Amino acid sequence: MLAALRHNQPEHSVLPPLLYFPLAPAAELKEQFIRIATGIGSVVHTADTFEGALELLQKTLQPGQKVLSTLPELSSDGFIYPGKDQDPHIYADLDVAVFKPLVAVAENSALWITEEQLIVRALPFITQHIYMLVDVSVLVGDMHEASRITGLKSQEYGFGTYIAGPSKTADIEQSLVLGAHGPRSMTIFLYGSGT
């Protein structure tokens, strides 16, 4: 198969240079991120500090919800903390899952998260609602910068994903419905000053 392919391929064509665009000021990135995230159906809360964001997060939880946290800061009573190598099926009735993504992209509000933070790969998809704690300092402008950072050797992963908003579909007459198969809502707690 490959011999025939080699024979049929066109002559060598060079790769173009990698694209790079200068980063906008932090305040601009933050404004753009919030605008785009809200535009695709996420809810965004802002806080000055991580502690402030946690406080806001606690307040938005409803009594009786089954809440999972992947953050050590939030693994106290009332939160489930996932364990490595667990069968993901045990989370079928999960209401809320809380994560802390590694990179946030201003141009499309995508949040990059890998197995390290997820612990169980199925979690951000199986939960009914997803909460994201995002440090303003992880904001980048575009996917070129995001691809560069998430591809660093130090960022090695077995599974990683960009998540932008709640799961959605418009397959029925192009009417947008949030909550297709994955989370019905995404709430982002954006914190810090970016310094």
Place this chain on the structure above:
Amino acid sequence: MEAGKQTHPELAGGFNADEQRVDWHDETLWWIRQKRDKAAHGIPEWELLRETASQIKNNVLSGLADYLENFEARALENGIKVHWAADAAAHNQIVYSILKEKEVTQLVKSKSMLTEECHLNTFLEEKGISVIDSDLGERIVQLAKEPPSHIVLPCIHKKKEEIGELFHEHLGTAAGESDPQVLTEAARQHLREVFLTSKAALTGVNFAIAETGEFVVCTNEGNADLGAHLADVHIASMGIEKIIPERAHLGVFLRLLTRSATGQPITTYSSHFKKPAPGQEIHLILVDNGRTEHMGREDFRASLKCIRCGACMNTCPVYRRSGGHSYHYTISGPIGAILAPNLDRKKYADLPFASTLCGSCSNVCPVKIDIHQQLYKWRQVIVQEGHADLAKKVSMKGMSLLLSSPNAYRIAGKSGRWLLRHAPFAMNNKFNPWYKQREMPSPPEQSFSEWYKKMKK
């Protein structure tokens, strides 16, 4: 729906019988095209992105064999099992043998046009394995026993009332229920159960990275991920052209893909599968199925650059008014019309003619495939090889005689104008395909050369 031997004009004729539906279909797709424009215009460097993506894909085509070898080596290091399939039958057999070994009887599948191309569902069902398509649009057409009519929007041809009827019959929703919110919720509950009980999942592949051996799957619904992460076995099927050289190139394609497709800034999920989870298996099938042969056709190989965004369909005046099923091939619209003849020039001889050659498809293509040029070139190949239908051959011969003789051209023009004026029924009848769904134009008083002669006096 097996299209049988009906051609694009015949099938489009059926679609055009319902004028209101045609208008609705046309307007819906044009609305998506407008959303694409808005998203593209929001990126100042959009044209640079298209040019870069095009050059990256040109490089991929020129070094595909090496990239595939590299990809395989890295993927194996990552613990992914790699299979090679020369054709559709080999692909289907590989999927079946994996499922058989694991004693799996239910496969949950996310969107994969490649498995449509290989007719995997029918093959597996004959072997007693049930296949459940999990993308909402694909599930709808699966319940309706139809193929997708669009690669990104599989049931774009269906009205919500028709979907309501299907769901009433198959999923037990209330009779007459057609609210998209309610119907989507019913599908969510139904498919949740499927995700939770399936031991094997199959997904497509949007991009496979030669440098790292990982592959990327993009969905909005989260169905590919739910299937893959809840199953013991994840099978991913990809055409060999889905390779990109380096991980850093991914940014370019993820910026272009959904903006071109639906005007979204990115899909909800862009999942990178590099290593199987502990206790899980990932099988990756690299499928040729005519692609190597296609690569050898200099005029047509650029269509292998396609990233399946569907922008060419949304913008195409013929697609919008004839519907995806009239193309009687897995991939409809302009890109389908240049891909299909690679597989079977006789069977798909009609498709390159289903175009006005307006060039809108090439203008929106994110990887700059010369789609309308290829449509034009395919027409010549098809006529030369004798696959065009008799009427087309005779009329082409007639036209070429007419256009090569100025005298004959003048006489024909004159008599044509006279005929349209004095005996319109000779043209405006069902024997003239140009009269279908159209009025013939009113004839001008004189030809340009008659007018020119008069003006010179």
